[in-house]
Amino acid sequence: MNIYIDYIIRLSLSLVCGFCLGLERKMRQHTVGIRTLTLLCVSSCLLTIVSGAIASNGIVTGDPARVAAAVITGIGFLGAGAIVNQGLNIRGLTSAAIIFTSAALGVACGAKLYVPVGIVLLFSFLLLLVIGPMERKLFPAEKRKIIRLDFSSNEVDEAAVRKILTDAGIVVFELNTNYDVQSGGLTLIYIGKIPEHMATVELTKKLAELSDIKAVSVDN
Template sequence: MLKEMKKMFRVGIFEILCRLGLVILTSGIIGFDREQKNRPAGMRTHILVGIGACIIAMMQQEIAAQAVIFAKSNPQIATVIRADQARLIAQVVSGIGFLGAGTIVVTHHSIRGLTTAASLWATAGLGLAIGMGYYAIALLSFIAVIAVLVLLKKIVHVPTNKNFQIKYINPEEAEPFINEFFKSRKIKAITTDYSVDTQDEVKIFRKKYAIAFISADTSAEIIDGLAQNKNIIAVRALAK
């Protein structure tokens, strides 16, 4: 009876190797995407997170199996034996937050690393699912994670808001050029500030624009494109 229960509840060596191999493959692919994009946590970090979560999940299963077997072999104390399947797993879910926080970089005007932190958390979840033997959940979740990291940005284009200041002379020539430049690139530009100064008896016009990028143009390409006009003195991106 006990031998049959051990076979039923305990994980064999082959099963352990399969789970570790699967978690290395899935977490490695996620980590490769992050490393390819020069993010703080790459392949090794994601693989180690996945393996660690998988190990803890398998340990939890083994502890629970031992508790069940011990309770069956000692029925007189079975009522006081507890096998909480979620105790160790809960510590992984909360503990991975500290590692994820280390990948987040906060500067004066931006925050980077949130996606990488989330991918580490998702990798830990995959490791737990694989370690517990929930292969369908793990594989479908892996596909969802890869779709979000790789495909979502190509499918869904979210406008990025930027603020620019353009300094120019001869507004009768410069302004039509600026308007046509934005229109040709399908860029929605809203004037947020306007001023005029005089330097050496020459009027210098300044306009600030709030720009929503709809095309794939980067800030540098916008600045270079506008600077081609002889009437535009300077173009610069502003911090929000």
């Protein structure tokens, strides 16, 4: 086979892999999308091709696998940038894993490991499109939020507050209190785990019906 045709096949396959993974992320409205993952996969493939060409031509001596190792090391920084800490919650772990997978597929395409590439791409879509929704249905995601209640007095029925939170399916991890000496007001700050599809507005309305309540806020 002509060497240039071989290069085109490898780079084209890496482009398809990156495009497919990027399309899945874009369909779910994630920041990491088609262009990012496609460029990442193709560039990883190119670096692998370059490392193999340099070694086979005897331009330099050394282990060509070190280039692939350097690619994976560099991808670690890009993956870390995809992870976002939103208050008490962490987002972007799956996108970071897909970034790593895209780079690995690119390296494998550059090394002409076509069968492993096909298997991993199939497994990736199985996990993202089938196992992912199944996991969310069987184990609904729960977010941690901060519930702040400001009262005008220190005579607070904390049991009533707990009942509202418990009835809403909230698991309280921590309770902090703040007493204003000048006004005599009391602030309760709950940190709890809230079901993903819970109606936050309805919860706020119920908490607003408490006696001597001044303000209610539910934040990440």
